[in-house]
Amino acid sequence: MTRRVSEAGGATTAGRAPSPQRTSTDHPGGRLAWAELLRVPALFTVPGDALAGAAATAAIPNPRTLLAIGSSLCLYEAGMALNDWADREEDAAERPHRPLPSGRIHPAAALSAACALTGAGLALAARAGRPALAVAAPLAATVWAYDLALKHTPAGPVAMATARGLDLLLGAAATTGRTRGALGPAALLGTHTLAVTAVSRQETRGGTPLTPLAALAATGLLTRLVSRRPAVATWRRSTVRADRMPATAVGAREAAPGLPGAPATPHASGLASGAGPRSRPTYTHAPQPPDAALRVALAAAYAATAVRPYFHATLNPSPPLTQRAVTGGIRATIPLQAALTARSGAGATALLVAALAPLGRRFGRTVSLT
Known part of the structure; x- marks a missing residue:
């Protein structure tokens, strides 16, 4: 069956044993149920979008950048909750261990959380200024359109890539009020998201090796692009x-x-x-800055995180190896964001983004990333 991936890279898995029926209010695991629903470890892939967007405009992060990060986190989690609400009937048959079909969280609570988080995300964007709200509004619309209508259509991966790209532009718009300089990094990050989402669509049933092969080629191209200094006028x-x-x-x-x-x-x-x-x-290439080595190292870290699982899925596109490829692609988002940030000349900010990767792995030991 078709694999579904929640907004901006979070995915779901199948094949686990069903959990006993319980509610989030009468069981000690209630908080864990919400952490599973919202896929908390995946949150560490979000702040790098806004920081990379701010760096692309040659601006230092400011309080409006923090508002953009808060808005992104809210909209991301809204997509996670809405994703499980929209797929509750499918999950009841294929993934009964998930929080909604297992009864740990009521569907109405998940939908209410999605609405509240969307409202909070738009409010934070409005606080950051009109340019930020002008980006956050279509981002929220893309999230809802993906979860409710586009997920199982050919437009699904494109919608997911659009959401990631808009999330990066949100950081640029909030920080400086401009997005033009961030269009290139947004396109690169969107390409990565498109590749991950395309692979995820055959995660539960396996499929052709052409999809992970295409993702592997995209990773190689992105690695080359982000490791080079962009041309300047x-x-x-x-x-x-x-x-x-x-x-x-x-x-x-x-x-x-x-x-x-x-x-x-x-x-x-x-x-x-x-x-x-x-x-x-x-147009010429600017002289190599002192942090050129950092940019190359982060690009190499991105490739090292994504290439191996993609290669294994290409050799054998079975569900287990495809699931690993998706997980590797999601984790590779952070070093890619860091490389894009370093590519814009913000070395210190790039290190801050890169530091989120081990934190995500640590929390991923308690709550699954997918």
């Missing part, structure tokens, strides 16, 4: 004549005003008619 002066006359002829006529056809005054020349010196952009 510089400017050079160039003189263009309105009548497109050769520069030698122009110089000769200006040097000898008495010649036939020479302009009587400088204002009669083509240079004075609006065809004077103009600035033209030329």
Whole structure:
């Protein structure tokens, strides 16, 4: 059957033994049930979006960046709760151990949590400013559209990638009010999410090796791109004549005003008619900054996290190996965010993002990432 993945990379697994019926209010594991529903370890993949977006605009994180992170966390968790609510009937048959079909959390409570978290996410974005809200609103709409309508359609992976990209743009919009400089990193992060989501769709039943192979190729391309310094625009002066006359002829006529056809005054020349010196952009690679080694190391960490499980799933696209590939792809999100942040020249922030990876692994020992 079709595998379903919750917003921004969280996935579900199948095949576990059903748990006894119990509610979150009368069982000591009630808090754990909510942690399972919200997939708490996956939260560590969220702050890096906003921080990478802020770094892409060459800005230092500020209080509005923190508001963007809070908004992202709320919208991410809203997608998690809504995901299980939308799939409660499917889970009752295939994954009865999940919090809703096992009775540990009531479906109405999950839906209420999704609504409340969505409202909180939009409120935090509004507090960060109108540009942030202008990004958070379509992000929230994408989350709800994915969980309620697009999850099992060909548009599902694209919607998931769009959500991740918008989440990065949210950090840029909140920090500086601009998103143009963050479009490139958002596209790279969205490509990674698209690959992970595509692999996850055949996680419970296995499938063709072409999908993990494509994800493997995408990982290699992304590793190469994020390990390189982005091109920057510089400017050079160039003189263009309105009548497109050769520069030698122009110089000769200006040097000898008495010649036939020479302009009587400088204002009669083509240079004075609006065809004077103009600035033209030329794109070059900026000099390597001191943190270039950090950028390369983080890109290598991203590849090391994702490549091996993708390769194994390519050789044998069985459900267990495909599940490992999905888990590896989700975990690789953090080093990719860190590499994108370092690529923008924010080395200290990149280290902060990278530090979230071991924390996510630690919490993942108590609550499953997927």
